[in-house]
Amino acid sequence: MKRFTFVEHTADLGIVAYGNDLEEIFANSAYGLFSIIADLRNVKENYTRDITVSGQDIESLLFTWLNELIYIFDVSSVLFKRFEIKEMNETHLKATCFGEVFDARRHHLKKGVKAATFHLLQVNKDKRQATVIFDV
Amino acid sequence: MVKKHGILEKIDDYRWMLPVTYKPGMKVPGIIYAEESMLDQIFEDKAVEQVSNVAFLPGIVGYSLAMPDIHLGYGFPIGGVAATNLRDGVISPGGVGFDINCGIRILRTNLTEKDIKVKIKDIVGALYSAVPSGVGSCGRIQLNQSAVDDILVNGSKWAVKLGYGRIEDLDNTEDRGRVEGVDPADVSSKAKERGIPQLGTLGSGNHFLEVAVIDHIYDKNAARVMGIENHGQIVMMIHCGSRGLGHQVCTDYTKDMVSGLQRHNIELPDKQLACAPISSREGQAYLSAMRGAANYAWANRQCITHLCRVALSTTLKISEQDLGMDLIYDVAHNIAKIEEHTINGKKEKLCIHRKGATRSLPAGHPLLPQRYQSIGQPVLIPGDMGRHSFVLVGTERSMSETFGSTCHGAGRLQSRKAAKKQLKGLQVLNDLAARGITVRTGNVHDLAEEASEAYKDVTSIVNVVHNAGISRLVFRTRPLGVVKG
Numbered sequence: 001m002k003r004f005t006f007v008e009h010t011a012d013l014g015i016v017a018y019g020n021d022l023e024e025i026f027a028n029s030a031y032g033l034f035s036i037i038a039d040l041r042n043v044k045e046n047y048t049r050d051i052t053v054s055g056q057d058i059e060s061l062l063f064t065w066l067n068e069l070i071y072i073f074d075v076s077s078v079l080f081k082r083f084e085i086k087e088m089n090e091t092h093l094k095a096t097c098f099g100e101v102f103d104a105r106r107h108h109l110k111k112g113v114k115a116a117t118f119h120l121l122q123v124n125k126d127k128r129q130a131t132v133i134f135d136v
Numbered sequence: 137m138v139k140k141h142g143i144l145e146k147i148d149d150y151r152w153m154l155p156v157t158y159k160p161g162m163k164v165p166g167i168i169y170a171e172e173s174m175l176d177q178i179f180e181d182k183a184v185e186q187v188s189n190v191a192f193l194p195g196i197v198g199y200s201l202a203m204p205d206i207h208l209g210y211g212f213p214i215g216g217v218a219a220t221n222l223r224d225g226v227i228s229p230g231g232v233g234f235d236i237n238c239g240i241r242i243l244r245t246n247l248t249e250k251d252i253k254v255k256i257k258d259i260v261g262a263l264y265s266a267v268p269s270g271v272g273s274c275g276r277i278q279l280n281q282s283a284v285d286d287i288l289v290n291g292s293k294w295a296v297k298l299g300y301g302r303i304e305d306l307d308n309t310e311d312r313g314r315v316e317g318v319d320p321a322d323v324s325s326k327a328k329e330r331g332i333p334q335l336g337t338l339g340s341g342n343h344f345l346e347v348a349v350i351d352h353i354y355d356k357n358a359a360r361v362m363g364i365e366n367h368g369q370i371v372m373m374i375h376c377g378s379r380g381l382g383h384q385v386c387t388d389y390t391k392d393m394v395s396g397l398q399r400h401n402i403e404l405p406d407k408q409l410a411c412a413p414i415s416s417r418e419g420q421a422y423l424s425a426m427r428g429a430a431n432y433a434w435a436n437r438q439c440i441t442h443l444c445r446v447a448l449s450t451t452l453k454i455s456e457q458d459l460g461m462d463l464i465y466d467v468a469h470n471i472a473k474i475e476e477h478t479i480n481g482k483k484e485k486l487c488i489h490r491k492g493a494t495r496s497l498p499a500g501h502p503l504l505p506q507r508y509q510s511i512g513q514p515v516l517i518p519g520d521m522g523r524h525s526f527v528l529v530g531t532e533r534s535m536s537e538t539f540g541s542t543c544h545g546a547g548r549l550q551s552r553k554a555a556k557k558q559l560k561g562l563q564v565l566n567d568l569a570a571r572g573i574t575v576r577t578g579n580v581h582d583l584a585e586e587a588s589e590a591y592k593d594v595t596s597i598v599n600v601v602h603n604a605g606i607s608r609l610v611f612r613t614r615p616l617g618v619v620k621g
Binding site for chain 1: 210214235271333340341380384407549550554579
């Protein structure tokens with residue numbers, strides 16, 4: 001199964017992330033985000049970080065989760081490529097993220113992502129997918 | 137009555153009304169500034185829906201306005217202007233955007249095209265080295281947390297005090313590069329953390345440095361006041377914003393306001409329009425944090441200005457004084473401001489959201505420096521990297537019609553993906569080189585997203601605002617060298 005696909009948007013860039021459950025949808029959304037930022041093929045998994053986020057509902061949780069990852073990339077230059085969701089419900093998420101600190105000699109950065117937005121943001125458990133538009 | 141797509145009512149050749157009856161919940165009608173030929177594209181883009189969505193904002197005054205560079209954004213359309221009253225009106229972080237005080241400045245020089253034509257590659261190379269750009273770029277200006285707090289409060293003034301520029305630069309910056317009413321405690325520690333390493337950096341996306349040449353003067357007197365005398369004179373533009381600090385402020389307060397919508401009894405068609413009453417705790421805190429981020433952006437453009445002056449002076453072996461690289465003006469085009477406007481003959485303070493729109497004050501306005509009292513505020517409208525840019529001035533008509541606002545740029549025509557499907561980055565680079573435009577970028581792959589083909593023709597955009605009378609053409613420039621973030 002595809003992890004995510006891109007969505008056309010005039011000024012910005014969106015993804016639809018897929019998954020059999022919320023955990024997988026959230027992990028694939030994060031994978032989609034980092035696939036926009038960098039080419040992940042040469043990224044190793046020698047750095048891990050535990051992340052806990054919360055939101056008032058599932059949409060707000062996805063917004064917070066993705067923006068937390070954008071913040072970590074901005075201040076620590078870490079490219080994440082694998083996301084193990086340890087615990088989650090509609091308002092709370094605990095994850096361990098695996099990746100590598102950016103190394104200009106081996107990694108290729110593609111695009112800056114300013115933020116995940118609430119515009120058209122949707123988490124649809126029945127359709128097993130989520131839509132997010134990023135400001136790039 | 138002429139109707140377009142069965143919805144938009146023609147007011148005149150440059151104004152189209154979106155009636156308040158278009159969608160239940162709209163509190164005011166919309167007005168789109170455009171030529172008829174632009175409307176199909178605006179409809180196709182669904183930007184008209186976003187004009188109508190903005191009209192839902194509680195306390196919106198007059199009209200939900202759209203400038204001719206309107207295109208689909210998130211929540212607000214880009215090119216959108218909305219005024220809200222301070223009594224029961226709201227402020228919306230989405231009405232400013234994630235890149236708070238994304239803006240542009242233009243500097244004049246004593247140089248001519250002849251002086252630099254053979255050196256343009258060296259100049260662009262020197263600028264590329266002097267100003268870090270691209271994803272994750274870090275600046276060379278060392279900051280700590282207390283310096284960030286100082287920048288949030290003092291903006292460009294902080295930069296000039298530390299030697300990044302001249303005192304006159306402040307006179308020629310919107311709000312003198314410093315809006316008041318900032319409590320650094322309203323800016324989260326995450327936002328400050330992002331701001332520490334990024335001052336003096338360009339960022340990525342559509343941000344750029346451009347060396348350009350004057351190729352047409354429409355208004356000799358106004359141009360002269362700005363220090364522009366002749367065709368062939370060289371100018372320089374700097375386009376960027378508040379970097380990660382601003383992005384984090386918008387992220388923090390958007391989440392805060394989405395969770396407060398129910399409490400404030402606000403219903404909206406798009407959550408990214410999330411807002412709170414200006415008078416509420418969240419509204420006031422956002423206003424303070426947003427102003428801090430705006431000040432950071434002004435300090436950022438001010439530091440970059442200094443880096444560019446040094447780079448040009450060193451490369452050309454000309455003293456900074458002989459270079460005459462004076463700031464003409466600096467404008468914010470993603471911002472919300474409390475401003476005084478006349479509504480039904482009465483002066484009233486309003487919150488003006490400009491999301492991809494430029495302030496456009498007329499001659500004689502008290503907020504203008506002495507120098508521009510006779511001509512009005514310079515309005516800077518960059519085109520894409522292959523085409524012209526324009527400088528205009530504000531007019532009385534913009535005060536009476538658009539809350540002192542006008543367009544901000546070309547406006548995207550194609551999505552990034554569509555642009556890339558059509559063109560390859562290297563091809564774009566070579567095409568521009570063939571037309572005498574030198575481009576440096578750390579990311580050739582994405583250059584196609586910024587190609588001329590991805591943007592509307594800025595000439596048609598400025599013609600609309602000029603003909604509609606909400607700003608007036610002064611001069612036009614043609615690009616010679618560009619650094620792309």
